[in-house]
Amino acid sequence: SQQGEEDPQALSIQEGENATMNCSYKTSINNLQWYRQNSGRGLVHLILIRSNEREKHSGRLRVTLDTSKKSSSLLITASRAADTASYFCATDPDSNYQLIWGAGTKLIIKP
Amino acid sequence: NAGVTQTPKFQVLKTGQSMTLQCAQDMNHEYMSWYRQDPGMGLRLIHYSVGAGITDQGEVPNGYNVSRSTTEDFPLRLLSAAPSQTSVYFCASSDFLEQYFGPGTRLTVT
Numbered sequence: 001s002q003q004g005e006e007d008p009q010a011l012s013i014q015e016g017e018n019a020t021m022n023c024s025y026k027t028s029i030n031n032l033q034w035y036r037q038n039s040g041r042g043l044v045h046l047i048l049i050r051s052n053e054r055e056k057h058s059g060r061l062r063v064t065l066d067t068s069k070k071s072s073s074l075l076i077t078a079s080r081a082a083d084t085a086s087y088f089c090a091t092d093p094d095s096n097y098q099l100i101w102g103a104g105t106k107l108i109i110k111p
Numbered sequence: 112n113a114g115v116t117q118t119p120k121f122q123v124l125k126t127g128q129s130m131t132l133q134c135a136q137d138m139n140h141e142y143m144s145w146y147r148q149d150p151g152m153g154l155r156l157i158h159y160s161v162g163a164g165i166t167d168q169g170e171v172p173n174g175y176n177v178s179r180s181t182t183e184d185f186p187l188r189l190l191s192a193a194p195s196q197t198s199v200y201f202c203a204s205s206d207f208l209e210q211y212f213g214p215g216t217r218l219t220v221t
Contacts, residue, residue: 042212097142101153
């Protein structure tokens, strides 16, 4: 069963613009993570935000977490062609390290 | 460090055949897992292990077996391949925070 659902399913923007993706989940969590998957490759960890954190930054990435709304957003600023990928959120609801994954947002950056 | 390695990268099987997907990691992680990824869906957990000698089922374990005799290796066995097992398979290891993924095995069952 899928815990997280990303929105939108697909997003196409011009290079240099900001990209925002959202993730909603159903149960309480210990942390929420975002991963990137380039076409045909494995997933790469981007950022982890714990349930007691509201915002986290890493380079051009900004993640927010609203536990009252059971939602998170990933903002990529000043997008580049290399940001073209699928982005997945994953939640750790039980601290048993079994992440539950959303279906992903496919991001296309147009040059 | 090589990280997480998987072999083979591609495989075609006929219905009823068996095979083993190999996974190895050199990060000394206790936690390892196998996922399958189907179009339009997120990752679904097949089996996982929290240490050598310990394995457990995930969300979609039917038709698959695993073993964990060493910390480094976590092979996934398909017992009798079915077309429904056509998918991309990812192995991952974890430091109990983030997960590190292998490059995947694209499996087609005809």
